Every structure is written in structure tokens, then in C-alpha cells.
Amino acid sequence: MLSESAQPKDRPTMRDVAALAGVGIKTVSRVVNGVSTVAPELVERVRSAADKLGYRPNLTAANLRRSGGRTNTIGLLLEDIGNPFSSAVFRAVEDYARDRSVLVLAASLDENPQRERELTRKLIDRRVDGLIIMPAAQDYRYVLSEQQAGMSFVFVDRLPTPLLADAIVSDNRGGARTAVEHLLRTRRRRVAYFGDDMAIPTAAERFAGFTDALAAAGLVPDDRMVRHGLRTAEQARRAANDLLAGDPPEAIFTSQNLVTVGVVEALHERDLQHDVAIVGFDDIPFAAVLQPGITVMAQDPAAVGRKAVSRLFDRMNGDQSPPAVHTVLTRLIVRGSGELRLPE
Structure with a gap:
């Protein structure tokens, strides 16, 4: 149990920053959002106060106030992020999203359908703009209501049943x-x-x-x-x-x-x-x-990840074409163990 002195404190608010800087809340808001017309002296006072208080803006709330309600985050649910295949998919998705100033929230499913549903719900509750899932469940009709509400989905490595969204799979x-x-x-x-x-x-x-x-x-x-x-x-x-x-x-x-x-x-x-x-x-x-x-x-896996995140961004940007399966080819790498000859 935390001692009284160790109890977590409320996060500092924009109102706290305004009080310490001696300015109005609107001025703090304009500084936080990068409005260029604020006087340099006021910008410095607001930033100094924010640093002293440890203030961090609520980016989710700010994004939801913008047109379209985007949060600039996507969810990525993989079998096991520690597995080399999953980690390579993760890195490809992360690199693509980062170039577009979008954050990836990733988690492992461990082949557990219940865990998948729980994590899917939690990510949607956090207002991610779209989801990439490596299926663990058998029936994906549970995503229908989310799709109808505007959530975009792409599946990787395995086909969802029924096919309700794009799927990127290997041959x-x-x-x-x-x-x-x-x-x-x-x-x-x-x-x-x-x-x-x-x-x-x-x-x-x-x-x-x-x-x-x-x-x-x-x-x-x-x-x-x-x-x-x-x-x-x-x-x-x-x-x-x-x-x-x-x-x-x-x-x-x-x-x-x-x-x-x-x-x-x-x-x-x-x-x-x-x-x-x-x-x-x-x-x-x-x-x-x-x-x-x-x-x-x-x-x-890098190609799988790139194709998946590219399709997800297309869907998030309004692509309404029917869902399709996209197959990424495999290739044989010859190194010796598969070429051992039987004795004559």
C-alpha cells in the first residue's frame, strides 16, 4: 500500500500552467498547439511553467477535437512479438507508420482467442484509427459492428473467417x-x-x-x-x-x-x-x-507488414473496395542441409 506521501498526484493541467505563467488558458492552448502568432515572451513563460510542472498535453483529446477524430495511432496484434516472424512484421509496420507520424500500439496474442477479443476491445476503446490482427480466433463476425462504426481492419498471416477485411498472407x-x-x-x-x-x-x-x-x-x-x-x-x-x-x-x-x-x-x-x-x-x-x-x-515478413499497413492506411483514408486476399510469395534459400545426397 502506498504511503500518504507516495500517493500518485493528479497530472498538471492547462489551467495549472496558465496560473503559474500568469496567462490565460487560451494562451497556453495556442502555445501547446504551435500557433505562431503568440508573442515570444509569452511562449517562453508558458514553456517554462510547463517544464516546471511536468505538464504534458493530452494528445488523444486534442486529436479527437480535430476534423475526423483521428488519434494518429493504430493497433497491431501479433501471435508473439518475440517470434522472429512477428517481430519483422512489427518493425515493417512501425517504420511505415512512423514516416507518417502515426504511433503503433502492439501486443502478443499467444494463440488465445479470448485475449484477442479483449485486446481488440481495449485498443478500440483507446480510439486507435485502425487495427492489424494476426488471427487467433475462428469467427470474425465480432468485428462487424466495429467496421460499421468506421473502424478499419487488416489481417495478416492467416485468413479471417468469414473474410470481412483485407488479408495479407504468405504462400x-x-x-x-x-x-x-x-x-x-x-x-x-x-x-x-x-x-x-x-x-x-x-x-x-x-x-x-x-x-x-x-x-x-x-x-x-x-x-x-x-x-x-x-x-x-x-x-x-x-x-x-x-x-x-x-x-x-x-x-x-x-x-x-x-x-x-x-x-x-x-x-x-x-x-x-x-x-x-x-x-x-x-x-x-x-x-x-x-x-x-x-x-x-x-x-x-517485412513485405507482409508493409503491405498490411499500406492497405490499412488506404482503408482509413476511405478506400471502399471489396476485401481481398493478397499473397506474398516465399523463396527457397539453399544452404546445404536440404541438398544432402544419399550414399550411392
């Missing part, structure tokens, strides 16, 4: 198929799969790409070599060690960056990194300096 299924086809060119046929929870749309799409590539080669997935529901590098490491302890697969496709990290750790622990080929979906730190380097199907 998950096509990229996964290309990655597995690349592994199959090494003549390896026993290919394992390590991936995220199949309830996550991107995980389901990447597993579909995995099975597409096998089917085109006349193969079917071996259920003994398929591992779903892996959310962390440690979970993936344990699952990989369990599989590698028996009859190791000839190749592995990992469908998420943290999963790739865990599987690569297990391969090195068992000294199998030169025997079992691997291609991961999405790039990972230090992939190029390992031996062998880790071949990946890389997304372009």
Missing part, C-alpha cells in the same frame, strides 16, 4: 510443397514432418503442401514420422530426439521457425546433421553459419 501451401519437392530431388523418400497445431490455419496449409509433394511423387505420409502440435523449440527438440532414437528418417520438413530450431538442435546432439536432410519453413537465426547451413523456404 504457405505452395511454399511447403516446393520445400518438400526440393528434399525429394535428393532421392530421399522417408520424409518426416514436424509442425505446429493443426488448428492453426498456416500449420494446416503447410501440412497440406507437404502431402501434396509426397502425392505427386507417388508417396503417402508415414504417420510414425509425423509430429503435430509443436509450439516451442524445446517441444520440437524432444519430439525429434524421440524419432531419431529409433529408425531415423531420411529427410525432415519443419513447418515453423521455432520447430526448425528444435529439430536442428536434436540433429546436432545425435551427430546426424550430415545424414538427415532438412528444409524448414521460414528462416531462423544463424541458419547460414551452421554446418551444414540450414536450407529454408523463407517468408518475407
Whole structure:
């Protein structure tokens, strides 16, 4: 409990500044808003008083009084800002918005639909001008009333159901198929799969790409070599060690960056990194300096972020065109692990 002397004090107001500076409230308001006709001597008195009191203007209230009620803030809700993909999306959105004097308020969802709804509501209550969301929920009809009230939305990485706003996604299924086809060119046929929870749309799409590539080669997935529901590098490491302890697969496709990290750790622990080929979906730190380097199907999270924030600004500025899906292509980065040849 705070002591009486430590109780939080009310923030100083414009009236407090006016009293200390010996001027009227209108003069303080004109100084705060940068009106150029205020006499320099009065400007100095107001600024000096504001500094002594620690006064900060209420920018939200000021913006709401302006035409259109803009607050020059947007919300960004991502799976996990600590994840390299999410953090790259965040940085691209932040850079774009900063160039336009707009502040980004970001938070992590942790694949929790209830958390998503709560954070969405809190950001809307704070009068953000628009929202970019990496979906965690299954049903997005809850945003309809907000859209009708003028709120702009853009979704990233996954499609909302139903499609009520623009969505910016990577080519998950096509990229996964290309990655597995690349592994199959090494003549390896026993290919394992390590991936995220199949309830996550991107995980389901990447597993579909995995099975597409096998089917085109006349193969079917071996259920003994398929591992779903892996959310962390440690979970993936344990699952990989369990599989590698028996009859190791000839190749592995990992469908998420943290999963790739865990599987690569297990391969090195068992000294199998030169025997079992691997291609991961999405790039990972230090992939190029390992031996062998880790071949990946890389997304372009910066492009996803730029496209998302660009579409959001278009919507905030009045674009009324029907919502659309915008796909950002993936690319194969060859580094060695996916090109290991079977012994003759």
C-alpha cells in the first residue's frame, strides 16, 4: 500500500500552467498547439511553467477535437512479438507508420482467442484509427459492428473467417510443397514432418503442401514420422530426439521457425546433421553459419507488414473496395542441409 506521501498526484493541467505563467488558458492552448502568432515572451513563460510542472498535453483529446477524430495511432496484434516472424512484421509496420507520424500500439496474442477479443476491445476503446490482427480466433463476425462504426481492419498471416477485411498472407501451401519437392530431388523418400497445431490455419496449409509433394511423387505420409502440435523449440527438440532414437528418417520438413530450431538442435546432439536432410519453413537465426547451413523456404515478413499497413492506411483514408486476399510469395534459400545426397 502506498504511503500518504507516495500517493500518485493528479497530472498538471492547462489551467495549472496558465496560473503559474500568469496567462490565460487560451494562451497556453495556442502555445501547446504551435500557433505562431503568440508573442515570444509569452511562449517562453508558458514553456517554462510547463517544464516546471511536468505538464504534458493530452494528445488523444486534442486529436479527437480535430476534423475526423483521428488519434494518429493504430493497433497491431501479433501471435508473439518475440517470434522472429512477428517481430519483422512489427518493425515493417512501425517504420511505415512512423514516416507518417502515426504511433503503433502492439501486443502478443499467444494463440488465445479470448485475449484477442479483449485486446481488440481495449485498443478500440483507446480510439486507435485502425487495427492489424494476426488471427487467433475462428469467427470474425465480432468485428462487424466495429467496421460499421468506421473502424478499419487488416489481417495478416492467416485468413479471417468469414473474410470481412483485407488479408495479407504468405504462400504457405505452395511454399511447403516446393520445400518438400526440393528434399525429394535428393532421392530421399522417408520424409518426416514436424509442425505446429493443426488448428492453426498456416500449420494446416503447410501440412497440406507437404502431402501434396509426397502425392505427386507417388508417396503417402508415414504417420510414425509425423509430429503435430509443436509450439516451442524445446517441444520440437524432444519430439525429434524421440524419432531419431529409433529408425531415423531420411529427410525432415519443419513447418515453423521455432520447430526448425528444435529439430536442428536434436540433429546436432545425435551427430546426424550430415545424414538427415532438412528444409524448414521460414528462416531462423544463424541458419547460414551452421554446418551444414540450414536450407529454408523463407517468408518475407517485412513485405507482409508493409503491405498490411499500406492497405490499412488506404482503408482509413476511405478506400471502399471489396476485401481481398493478397499473397506474398516465399523463396527457397539453399544452404546445404536440404541438398544432402544419399550414399550411392
